[in-house]
Amino acid sequence: MSFETILTEELCKKYESNWSNKTILDYLKQAIEHKPEKTAIIDRNSRYTFKEVGMLVDRVALGLLDTGLKKGDVISFQLPNWNEFVILHLAATRIGAISNPLIPIYRDREIGFMVKLAESKMIVVPDEFRGFNYPEMIKRLLPDWPVMEYIYVIGENVPAGMKPFSALMDVPWEERKDPSVLDGITLDPNEITEIIFTSGTTGEPKGVMHTHNTVTFSSELWLDHLKLTSDDVIFMASTFAHQTGFLYGVRLPFIYGGTAVYQDIWNPKEFIALIEKEKITFTTAATPFLQDTIQVDNIQSYDLSSLRYFAAIGAPIPRTLVKQAAQKLPCQVLSGWGQTENGLVTLTLANDTEEKLTNTDGTPFPAMDVKVVDLNGQELSPNVEGDLLVRGPALFVGYLKRLELTKSEFDGEWFITGDRAVKDEDGYIRITGRNKDIIIRGGENIPVAYVENILYEHPDISIVQIVAMPDARLQERACAFISLKDGASPLTMESMKIFLAEKGVAKHYWPEHVEVIADFPRTPSGKIQKFRLRAIIDEKIANRL
Secondary structure, eight states, X not given: OOOOOOOOHHHHHHHTTTOOOOOHHHHHHXXXXXXXXXXXXXOSSOEEEHHHHHHHHHHHHHHHHHHTOOTTOEEEEOOOSOHHHHHHHHHHHHTTOEEEEXXXXXXXXXXXXXXXXXXXXXXXXXXXXXXXXXXXXHHHHXXXXXXXXXXXXXXXXXXXXXXXTHHHHTSOHHHHSOTHHHHTOOOOTTSEEEEXXXXXXXXXXXXXXXXXXXXXXXXXXXXHHTTOOTTOEEEEOSOTTSHHHIIIIIIHHHHHTOEEEEOSSOOHHHHHHHHHHHTOOEEEEEHHHHHHHHTOTTGGGSOOTTOOEEEEESSOOOHHHHHHHXXXXXXXXXXXXXXXXXXXXXXXXXXXXXXXXXXOOOEEOTTOEEEEEOTTSOBOOTTOOXXXXXESTTOXXXXXXXXXXXXXXXXXXXXXXXXXXXXXXTSOEEEEEESSOEEEETTEEEEHHXXXXXXXXXXXXXXXXXXXXXXXXXXXEEEEEEEEOTTOOXXXXXXXXXXXXHTTOOGGGSOSXXXXXXXXXXXXXXXXXXXXXHHHHHHHHHHHO
């Protein structure tokens, strides 16, 4: 498949001094040469050294070639934070294939659309994770995937017509095929290496395309900022199929040559125990993860002295949380902002004041630029709210098969983020809201229009509008305001959940509160005023406290 992107020779020249022009394989090779026996990745039931990772990557890559995969093919994988994810991504890169990570909580509707748009030739899933049967879902979706050829399953229950992933991991392909064939596959750092989907605001997810250079640059930025060395150990519980997990859990450890510890189901008590056991030095996660961590019982009995940084991103950090963290954790808490399209763009500094940490989302990494503009695109004075724009060498190169949409979200070199922000005199930004109609629940996006469109298919619903309602732990949850058709039966949370489950919608997207109303607040032109709906639910929650 060919990819239409906005990457031009002019942009390549502009950022050639920022890009290292390395792929993740260059860093893997470097780590193997320097510390082959050092532990690289640790998950729920296995750990591998850099040397072992290199061997398995080549083995799986040869198996992929033998299967029929080739350079330019898209490989989708809907896997938890397991070592197999990391090895598969590196092996896909080894043969020049494009990785398409898919979030494990996605179900039929999301996976069906994403895999079809990506024209994936291969998909890898677990046989079961958190009680869900992934192969059964794949069977339901296969008739709508005309180019899908290869289905691999991790686990013991592999249906007929699918193959066990062990056929790639455990078979000595290096003895059956000439390994030198891999060295003949050349990679251009400006080629697409990742297609990762972000929540759409018009009812359709967008496939964000990144090159080797854009994703590698995003990870390299952390080296100086956190003064990382090969002695550092990162912990990652954010799903690998989010850009946070992918860039900083899957790829970053190979770039600094250190160790990564993975958790497939978030458990703060286990995290605390792992800090002591594996000498974890830093982590990055959504703000609620920090809140959960400091609430672990008997936390003072663990040796947490190795932990240096906890980067809490995706939601503001309450001042009280920072104070509590300072009392219970030995690390520096950092605050940052970023997007799937550009990775983490801003992050507070290790020596920043509490004021900066709690009232801003950080300052831009070197070579990344942000500005706040008015409706006419003119840059605003400090501390004046406006639209946030970003540019730099970490920026994506387009939405898959949506070239015109991509161009419409740029103002020259500047990407229009859809966020509202203020920028202070020191260059720190503070996100104040969103133009895009998205709810952020615990650092994860809920695409409002997408869920609304599905609920409009409900036979009893006349009008539905979903807004954010405040939540002490997750910052936001989804509230559905609904108007019923004449003569319709009362709608309950339970009946709505059953409907969404039948539609194959991921539970993460389901509204968690329903308000049935007769009339919606509207503008004189008839447009529903969502800000007034948010005010209604805010007041109800406040009165309940």
